[in-house]
Amino acid sequence: KFVPESQKAKDTKIWSVAENMPYLSDCNLYESEAERRVCTQNKLIHHIHKHLRYPSAARESTIEGTVVLTFVIDSDGNMKDIIIAREIGGGCGQAAVAALKGLPTWIAGQQNQKAVNVKYTIPIKFKLD
Numbered sequence: 001k002f003v004p005e006s007q008k009a010k011d012t013k014i015w016s017v018a019e020n021m022p023y024l025s026d027c028n029l030y031e032s033e034a035e036r037r038v039c040t041q042n043k044l045i046h047h048i049h050k051h052l053r054y055p056s057a058a059r060e061s062t063i064e065g066t067v068v069l070t071f072v073i074d075s076d077g078n079m080k081d082i083i084i085a086r087e088i089g090g091g092c093g094q095a096a097v098a099a100l101k102g103l104p105t106w107i108a109g110q111q112n113q114k115a116v117n118v119k120y121t122i123p124i125k126f127k128l129d
Contacts, residue, residue, distance in 0.1 A: 011116060011117070012117070013116065014118070014119050015117065016119055017118075018110060018111045018118050019109075019110060019111050020110040021033070021036075021037060021040075021118060022040075022106050022109040022118050022120075023036040023037065023106065023107050024039070024043050024103065024104050024105070024106055025077075025105045025106065026039070026043055027039035027040050027043065044122070047099070047100075047103055048096075048100070048124060051099040051101075051102065052096065053098070053099070054095070054128075055090050055092060055094075055095050057091050058088075058090025058091055058092050058126065059128065060090075061089070062128060063089050063126065064127050064128055066086065066123045066125045067084065067086060067092050067096040067123070067126065068085040068086035068121060068123050069082060069085065069093075069100065069121070069124065070082075070085050070119060070120065070121045071100070072117050072118065073120065074108065074117045075114075075116055075117055077105055077107055077115075079103065082097050082100060084096070085121065088126065092126050095126075
C-alpha cells in the first residue's frame with residue numbers, strides 16, 4: 001500500500017556523527033563537506049560572539065567559565081532540544097541559549113542519502129575583560 005511521504009514515520013534515532021553533518025544554509029555555496037563544516041563553525045562562532053550578552057548577575061559575581069550546550073538538528077533542518085549540559089551560574093546558561101537564537105536555517109545531516117537527526121555539543125566561554 002502506498003504511504004505518502006508526509007505520513008511515513010520519522011526516524012527518531014539521533015546521530016552523533018553522520019556521513020554528511022548538518023550545516024548552516026548560508027554555507028550551501030561550498031561543495032565539499034569539509035568547507036561547509038568550516039563555514040558553519042565560523043558562522044556559529046561569529047553569531048554567538050555577536051549575540052552573547054554577559055549576564056549582569058554573573059558579571060557582579062565575577063563568574064567565568066564555560067557553558068556547554070547540546071542541541072539537535074532534526075531531519076528537517078530545525079534546531080531543537082537545546083539543553084544546558086554544563087551551567088556555571090549567574091544566568092550564563094540562559095544567555096548562551098539566547099545567543100543561539102536567530103541563527104540562519106540548517107541543512108539536515110545525512111546518513112545513507114537520508115536526512116537524519118544529529119546532535120551537536122558546543123562550548124561557550126564566559127570571560128570577564
